[in-house]
Amino acid sequence: MTQAGSPCVFCAIADGDTSAERVLFRDEHTVAFLDHTAVTPGHTLVIPRAHATDIWDISADAAAAVMRTVHQMAARIRTALHPDGLTLFQANRPAGWQDVFHLHVHLVPRSDGDHLARPWSATVKNGATLAAVRELLA
Template sequence: MTAYDPNNIFAKIIRGVLPCERVFEDEHTLAFMDIMPQGDGHVLVVAKSASRNLLDADPAVLGPLMVTVQRLAKGVKAAFGADGVTIMQFNESSAGQTVFHIHVHVIPRWNDVPLRGHTGEMADPELLRTQADKIRRTIGFVGFTG
């Protein structure tokens, strides 16, 4: 298995080297808006520990990660009045992983609204900020901005 690269984009976001629109943070995890969303309210939840993906993660990391995923899934569903939530997690490039730091996609979904493709097109930062505010209020992560 390939070694973990501490200079991947999510590791830089965790360290504060690169910006993100933070939605939630605790000792073990960070959740932020996906800048290339496949749907309104698309959030990424990352473990703060150094792992490429689920295959090499310390099992102790997975519990706190999934607790945050559940919190964000409930939050985005409520914040956007969604019918459901898609949770996705990819492991290695053949499975669609493009950033090699363990992360989970949380995307609110509506009946008869297809998931947008991963086009590489970046969303408007102000739209992401507005969506993040909505989610932060819903999950009780108030007083936090960007």
């Protein structure tokens, strides 16, 4: 259940109540499963078993467990599918493009020249801009 009390589809997957045929890995802390809206073959999601809405709602230990499983699944994807690359993606809150409000990491196998594109173009920022932000974060 989510904090608001409405059903959480990822909690149901973590609890084994739904979509078991998509589950690739399960341990005490995490579950990895195929994304039913996969953008490439092998698109995998890794979630914590305990509900955490986003990166600000998960403990450091639970986040570390998620990343350990991400690392393990990345190795499986590399061995089984031989992608040219791998994109990891984790979104938080609507403004950050999150649409399922249970923390999850996407592992998206990539091929050179596939249909996916970067969502932004990187540009170098000047030193004063970076210094101002550094002061806020330090």
